Amino acid sequence: MKGLLPACVWACICACLPSVGAAQGSSTAPVPAASVAAAGHFLAEAKQIVNAAEQPAAPWNGPRKGPRAQPGKHIAIVAEDLRNGGIVGVVDGVLEAAKVIGWSVKIFDDGGAPNLQLKMLAAALASRPDGLIIVGSDAHALLPGLEPFAEARIPIVGWHVASRAGPVPGTPVAMNVSTDPLEVARVTALAAIVQSDGHARAIIFTDSKYHIAQDKADAMAAVVRACSGCTLLEMCNVPISRSEERMPGTTRALLARYGSRWTYALAINDIYFDYAAPVLTQAGWPNTAMTMLSAGDGSESAFLRIRSGTFQTGTVAEPLNLHGWQLVDELNRLFAGESVTGYVFPVHLVTAENIGADGGDRLLYDPANGYRDIYRRIWQRP
Template sequence: MPSIYVALVLLLTLCCFTQPAFAEKWLGPTDGPIKQTKKSIVFLSHDLQNSGPTLVYRGLEKAARILDWKITIVNGKGDTKNINDAFMEIIKRKPDAIVLGAFQEDMVARLIPLAKQANIVLVGWHAAAIPGPTPNLFVNVATNPIDVAKMIAEYVIHDSKEKAGVIIITDNHYAVAKEKAIRIKASIEACKTCKVLSIEDVSISLTDKLIDDFVIRMNQIHGSAWTYTLAINDLYFDVMNIPLIKIGRPDIRNVSAGDGSSTAISRIKAGKSQQIATIAEPLFLQGWQLADELNRAFAGKPPSGFVSKPILVTKQVLNRLNGKEIESDIPYKEAYTAIWKNGVAK
């Protein structure tokens, strides 16, 4: 007899995982200020090697055209000194706003007072552990780590038939990554017959250099108990397949908790990788949300309070989408465009 827990997971799987995991009804803001034009925005990305902030920027860039804003992007190249130097140069240019793209606000803590003195609005994408306002940011845009952890855990518990032996990969440079890892561990441990073998800190920017040794070391320590790898970013799985094959472990199943890169989605759709799923962020939507939150700040209004939902992406979901973008059924463009034009969503 299946346990009550298994039955609950199966129910959740049938209602949530067999359908595309995005909402067809708009769940975001339905009113707000009309567009505040002629603004200049700089998006400072931690590292453009990470496709997450790049895709968010593309969404923001498209929204900025509608709002009649000038927007530019700067690559921090994954280096703290580069990011601080770039941040200082951006302040000197006196834009109306700076977006912190995938790095923590404390990385530029000594420069934030200078930005505030210059009346520059600061917002973030994955710049804090949780979404919403922070003491220094008008708002941080992200999904809720609790939602992500719950979704990935339910999927893996069901996929493993309650027998998952999990290694979690995180990057402690990012508060949101640490928070996700903690939440994922707790969610997996709710399954009494599953086991979290370890949480490993592996720098995203050094993945290609570290992953071979990492795979060998984890297999030596955990052996056949290691059946699933859960990572906070798809980049780890860009380079993990070959090392796993080399050590004779094609059985290990990999699932990412962000961001849903185009490369990851392609390999999941092809079904030829050991990555079987990703819990994607709605990246283009979040770019538009950044634009809306900035528009509210420029109008002297509070943040919207909206937190977007993560999207479970599997081969089955992608087959049903039949080539459409994973966010294609979310009417965010229509809603935000209507708000900026009329003050209300249609």
């Protein structure tokens, strides 16, 4: 899926890939003029894409029509881990929208423990909901627990439950609400290339337990490898649910292994940097010695780091509250016997230059495009 990356960038990626090994393996070999031109073209296109992603939120381009509010529904939310700022932001959005549309909500949190996921789904089913929202878990991994909902004809929608937005094939999840995860990842990696002027030496942090996380990490790796002057030092698999426990030691080990060769940290979620940044500070690293960029989700701590210039320079933030409203709208359409919208919100890169816009003063990305009023009109709610 090429998304917002122009064909010329992908052509450049393909052209650059064969030269990466040579570029990283030997500093004495002459660089062909064609390779220099290709690298320059790649960097110029990367700058265009990153600049577009940094612009303030565009006017609303999502749905404007749909069924009126289906009243009196009881909704169950099964959250992957409410310690994760992205998940909390989405749940808050659902609660805000549910109050407007007139629904009651009960939340079930598995705390990131795999052995509790199916138990929380069973508890949610026992609450006899009219609809189910799953937030942050892999839909395919949850399939045994989702099937009873499907058998009871309870509609299901989710957030970040698969590697693509839209219906999740092979599962009863009618809609996965998300920005395009691969575009999020590519913009993150391109931002690192732009900020380093094509010389990033990067480590990528991911959680291979989730398909969406690994797909994002692989997409970032592909872009870094396509940059002839960049180096992918390592890809680190650290479970998100154990990031507080694992990231300090992992960061210290990586510092010992790579030292000043490590200049860029890329991650599939801001939470990794919550525990890596203090280690860098304790090790005496100045903020300019390491640059952190995240492919989601735009947490409060990430906004604080970007505002203060503490290592992190960007996050491709999700419109978490908006996504919560979209989940409610998609579920309302299913209750009314209509199809989901399939709407995918555009990718947005938050940096120090634009952090004051679109909710940044409240430490979140909340697009100023009037989505709340639009959904109220769709639902015919005051």
